[in-house]
Amino acid sequence: DGATPGAAFEPGNREDLATLVRLADEHGLAVVPQGARTSLALGRPLAGYDLAVDLGGLRQTVEYVPDDLTVTVEAGRRLGALQAELREHGQYLPIDVPPNDDVTCGGLLATARPGFWRGHLPAARDLILGIEVCLPTGGTVRSGGRVVKNVTGYDLHRLHTGALGAFGVIVEATFKVAPYPEASRTLVAKAPNLEAATALALRTWDASPVLRALTVLTSSAARLAGLEAAPQVLVELAGAKRAIDRSATDLASIAPFADAPAGAWGALRRAQGDSERTVVRAGVAPTATPTLLERVEQAGGTGWTNIAPGAVVAILPEPTAEAIESLRGEAERLGGFLQVESAPAELRRQVAPSPGDTVLVEALRDRFDAKRTINRGRWGAVL
Structure with a gap:
């Protein structure tokens, strides 16, 4: 959008990320989480950009169980790196989001941009078994789990998929993977x-x-x-x-x-x-x-x-x-x-938002991010 943040950080662990987001929320600062920076022009122009938070420091594979066809990764894990790891076991994550496999796993969920395989293979939200999200308060919430038969709790990972971080910063996700063709x-x-x-x-x-x-x-x-x-x-x-x-x-x-x-x-x-x-x-x-x-x-x-x-x-x-x-x-x-x-940001400002249930959207944001700390202005009434 042509904006420059007041400061930039790359937390090395989840605790540092939670502390950073909590302090920003307490002081009314706008946080913009980033991964590969391939979709920063998606959504409405930012209404605030105080802190850029690079999730590249959270890039580990937390758990991979090939026999169960499940993998748990941190949000900053690049899709290409994950695919290479899975390929060693004859498996892959069946997602082909644009622009390429440089996208991060957290970013592909937050943006939910469909690729050419959509409609023939499961969408990203249908491949998630569980998710961990950092809230603006600094707390974390989990939805689902790390095994296919886990049915604990509400299916909140679908809420976070495609939400552009409106309800929290995705820090970890567990996916179902598939045999490589x-x-x-x-x-x-x-x-x-x-x-x-x-x-x-x-x-x-x-x-x-x-x-x-x-x-x-x-x-x-x-x-x-x-x-x-x-x-x-x-x-x-x-x-x-x-x-x-x-x-x-x-x-x-x-x-x-x-x-x-x-x-x-x-x-x-x-x-x-x-x-x-x-x-x-x-x-x-x-x-x-x-x-x-x-x-x-x-x-x-x-x-x-x-x-x-x-x-x-x-x-x-x-x-x-x-x-x-x-x-x-x-x-x-x-x-x-x-x-x-x-x-371009100026053009996005001129285009009216799509009609939709903005009352429900804003009610959800009030519940999860009352101060609009994360990606302020970017998501709500979408373009």
Whole structure:
């Protein structure tokens, strides 16, 4: 947001973090927790930035039980480092959040940004078994536990997922992990237009049991991914090699799918996670996504649809608040919503918040963070 904190700290342990947050709360100081700093442009502009708190000092794997498919990590643990550790045991955390695996485990929960696997694999909130959160008072609360069959207490970890730290600082999380797929394969098929591409994608959705990602690209998005500049259907298959080969054969009977570079997904993830770009994300029914993508193209933007959740991601060049509101109006007309994922602070100030139950949100904040100590102004009525 262009703001500079009055001071910056990197607590080396949870006790120091709790003390720091408690003192800030007592003195009315605004705390901004940070991990990899990949999503600082998400949400509304900050209303205060007294202390930057880097959670990189809390980066340990607390407990990993491969036989139970569970792992407990501190919030500052980088996703890439965790994936490397899990891979040694033939496992992984099935999450592909933007922009890349440099994100921290606490950050991916606090932001809950969906990737290309959303809708085919569990969302981040569905992979959490337990969580520990530092409250502004300096106390800590736990929800869930470290074993799959734990059913103790309220399911509060879902409240903290996607809340941008509004109810406390995530310091530890326990995840369910999964066996690492034996193989993966990326395929692509060209279509004459976005409507035809979406129809093909919907047929593809029903044709393969090993889909891990299914995306419709506009011409400019295809170019961004290193493909021919035309409407494209991009598919990722993951699982047993025999099942992948069978699915590839089945898909070839539907359309002329060809192998595509696996790096296409990474290029799109990086673009979506680039905080220097203006990125919006909309949710509509999959059958309505071509209409919204066409509006994105008319605005000179680059976009794609993750078919399973009906999520349209659009990168807009030099947008105005009016242009974003126009796209939001179209999404709402189609029965959905639109939110700003990243944009310059001044533009985010000009865009009206999405309608929602702000009374409930503020009541929850009054309960957990009455002084708005953590990420002041950033979350509440979301963009």
